[in-house]
Every structure is written in C-alpha cells, then in structure tokens.
Amino acid sequence: MSLLDVRDLQVDFGRRHIPAVRGVNFSLDAGQRLGVIGESGSGKTVTALAVMGLLPENAHVAGSVVLDGQQIVGLAERGLARLRGNTVSMVFQEPMTALDPTMRVGRQVAEVLRLHQGAESGPARERVVAMLAEVGLSDADRIADAYPHQLSGGQRQRVVLAMALINSPSLVICDEPTTALDVTVQALVLAKLDEVLDASGAACLFISHDLAVVSQVCDQVLVMLDGRIVESGTVEKLFTAPEHPYTRGLVATARLDLTVPGQRLPTVDDFYAGGDHG
Amino acid sequence: MAEHTATPGELYRAEALTRRYRDGGREVLALDSVDLHLDRGQRLGIVGESGSGKSTLVRLLAGLDRPTSGRVWFEGTEITRLPERDLGVLRASVQMVFQDPRSSLNPRMRVGDIITEPLRSRLVRRQLPAGTDHQHRLAEVLEAVDLPEDAGRRYPHEFSGGQRQRIAIARALAPKPEVLIADEPVSALDVSVRAQVLNLLTDLVASQGLTLVVVSHDLMVVRHLCDRLVVMRQGRIVEEGATETVYETPATAYTRALLDAVPRIRTSRG
Structure with missing residues (x-):
C-alpha cells in the first residue's frame, strides 16, 4: 500500500466555486520523493495543503486523500492535528x-x-x-x-x-523551501535536505516552480498546469524527452546556463500558447 | 563642491565608499572602501550573497543613502554632499527597479498613476521638457513593456507577478532615465516568467540606450544581462572584469562557489 494516495482530488474556493485543483491523481510510496512543478496558480500548493488538511474554511474538497491508511478528506481537526508532525510535516517558503x-x-x-x-x-x-x-x-x-x-x-x-x-514523520512536504534564499544558501539547504531525508528514510513531496531545484532532491516529477497534472515521470525523462508543450517550455526556460548572453531567451509561450504567462 | 575631470563617456565614479550603520548595539560595516566607475552604455552586474554590500552600493549610487565616508560623482559632479534639492538631475536620470513588485507598488493607486508618479515629483519635473504630456508618456512606456493600453486604469492586484514587474519597469522608464538600476529584478519571479522579464530588460537597454546596473545573488542572471561584473563579499569588491572572463575563469574561490551554487538540472542523484 502506498504511503500517500491521492485520487481525483478537486478543490475549489468560495461561493463562486473558483477551481484550483481539477481532478489530480498520484501516489507516493514510503521513502519516495516526488517533485511537483508548476507556476503560481497551477494548484501545486493547494494540493499540498489538501494533503496536510490545512485548506481554509472556504475550500470545497472532493475526491480522496489517503495518508498512511487514513482518509484526510473530511477528517476532523483533532484527527488532522495528530497526523501533522507525527506522520506528515511541512516546510514553507518563508521560515518566519x-x-x-x-x-x-x-x-x-x-x-x-x-x-x-x-x-x-x-x-x-x-x-x-x-x-x-x-x-x-x-x-x-x-x-x-x-x-x-x-x-x-x-x-x-x-x-x-x-x-x-x-x-x-513518514512524509515531509516542502513548499518552495529555498525560493527566498541566496543561491549559495539554497545549495546548502538542498544538500542538507537530501542528506537528512536519506538518513531518516522519510518520503518527500517537494513543490517548486524551478525544475533545477526540484532535481536536486527528487527523481520523480509531476508537472501541474491550471489545476491538472499534464505530465509526470523521472527528471531525466522530463528533461530529455518532455512530451507536453508546456513541459518543453519549462525545460527550455530552466536552462539559463546554456544560453548565449544577451540573446533572446526561450519562453514558455514559444512552446505552449494555452494560457496567460505574463 | 569638488569637481573632477571625468574621462569621456564616464557616468559614475565612486572613491573609497564606506558605509557603516548601527544595528541594535552592533556596528555593521556594510561597505568597506569601494572604488567603482561606470561608463555610459555599460551593463554592470554586481554579484554577491546577502549582506555583501551590493544593495548598499547601488543605494549610494542612486542617492537614496549617504556614505559614511568616500565620494560619488555622477556626470562629473560630486553628489555625495549635495543637498536633496540639488539632486534633480540624479533623480530624473537614475531610476530603480526592486525585487518584489508586490511591495514596491502602492496597492491603492491605479497603475497609470503609479507609472506617472516620477513625472509629478517636484525635483524630477524641473528636469523634464516643458509640457511633457503624462498620458502620452504613459501610453509610450506601457507599450515599451508590452502591457495593454488599458492597464493604466487598473490596480496592481489585477496583474500577475511578471506583469507587476513590467509595471515597475514602466515607472522607472517614465522620466526617460539614462541609468536603470535593477536590484534582484527576477528573484521573486517564477522561472517561467523570469525569461520574459530578462528579454524585456535586454530589449529596453538596446532600444532606449540605457546604462544598466543589475544587482543579483544569481550569477546566471547577471551573465545574461551584463558585459561587466563586480563580485562583492563582506562590503568589498573581491573580483571584477568582463562577465565572460569571470564566468569562464573565476579568480577567487568565492566567485567559484557562487557559480557552483547555481542549481542545474540533475538527471540522476547520488
């Protein structure tokens, strides 16, 4: 049995039911590390908050999130509080x-x-x-x-x-844990995270907009766009043979080191015209 | 006022710039005797970790702060000891863009008013050609940063992070500056949006003939935008040179560490 099993997760907000996550499926085995990449508004943080049971009260959740054999969706706060810390913990972008x-x-x-x-x-x-x-x-x-x-x-x-x-905990969720840090400090924190996850054997759900950062910690990656998973696979596969045009765009924009200084950089829009990415 | 003979093309000269301040009971030496020059049309990158003094240095260049000792000349005039009322030329000619457009844009002002705000400043106004039409200039800069014409009537929260940074850049361009100082202009942006803003900055520098100063902890960003580079550590410049030279053959272990820290896609771990 998986440590975490997410089935047809749907989250929308408020009286107007503005959708944030539109039917997401994935699972995570004990000790496995999974990266979730996507830009602001793609639904990656809302997915993580749903796993933690930390969504605000105006969120409507449908589908199933089973963590360590326990259904999270609809679970009362007391049950959630017991899970948090013991089974699952979270690291956010801003430590303060x-x-x-x-x-x-x-x-x-x-x-x-x-x-x-x-x-x-x-x-x-x-x-x-x-x-x-x-x-x-x-x-x-x-x-x-x-x-x-x-x-x-x-x-x-x-x-x-x-x-x-x-x-x-069995699962550590990291949401953009190094985005607010300098590159040198980021490298240090990522290396440490890799090391302590190895030592503890905890699984990790690692959320970031940056494929290069995710690849420091995870082998498997999901790509989210507009509340859906559009592609998944190993970092290597996504990087060498991305299938979805959006993923191709993400890979192209992630490689600033391969570009000729001063020349026009590839953008996501060159590959995928499906959204507003300004 | 101390004058000095500027070499042709020289825009900025800084000598022995030092800035100390007190943080609680502790004295911090933010900038330690830094010398710098910048010629018109150059694109200078300033790289270093948090606390290296890079933001302090550009704040002194922009006249937003005063040094504890040392001097700065802009177009041959020493600005370090000029009273605020005599800083009009500097205020109009040098504009800044900051890291986080969320906090640098007033949420209660319409975008059009935010962008034309520098034009209404008393100091800047005197430097502009008489009869500068604010609405005309607004339309021009909105077009330059690739925002829709009606953006001026909307509020900052109606825009995405990348668009908000375009608004901040449009505001900086409004008084037709000579120098654009960008302090971590893409650090708060998604990777997917970063490329667009970097492309925009590259285009604007060329089309508007700007002199560019970019502050970043990320050497890759500076490498893309700048032809010259200084590396700062603990308030001092520890390395400088042509960007490509520093990038290919860093002379100090510190610069090498900054380069090595840039995350690259790793296809197999361990």
Missing part, C-alpha cells in the same frame, strides 16, 4: 511564518517534540541540539538559545527543517 519571533528557537523545536511525544524537557534539549546539528547548523547549542531574528535566512530555514524532522 513557521517561527514564533518571541521564543528561542530551541524551545520551539522542543515544543514540537513534546507536543507529539510528551518528552521531558531535559532529554528534549539534547534531542533538539542533536537535530539542529543534523540539519547542518554548526554551533547548535548557541543557535538553540537564539531568537529567530538573530539568525540568517538560511539558518532559520534549517531550524524549520529541524522542526519538521524531529518527530521522524
């Missing part, structure tokens, strides 16, 4: 949305641990410092005592990663 600015980061990571495992505060501190070290924060003891604003963006995102991993 996940961190409390008034609390030392070590305590915040410990809180996640205590919430789900009821650990005592003594050993919790040790676990927290070990986890911070594992995500590549040297001087983890000092970092644990720092407030979020005293850390750099890359350090903050690794604290969030530590929070996401400390309960050894």
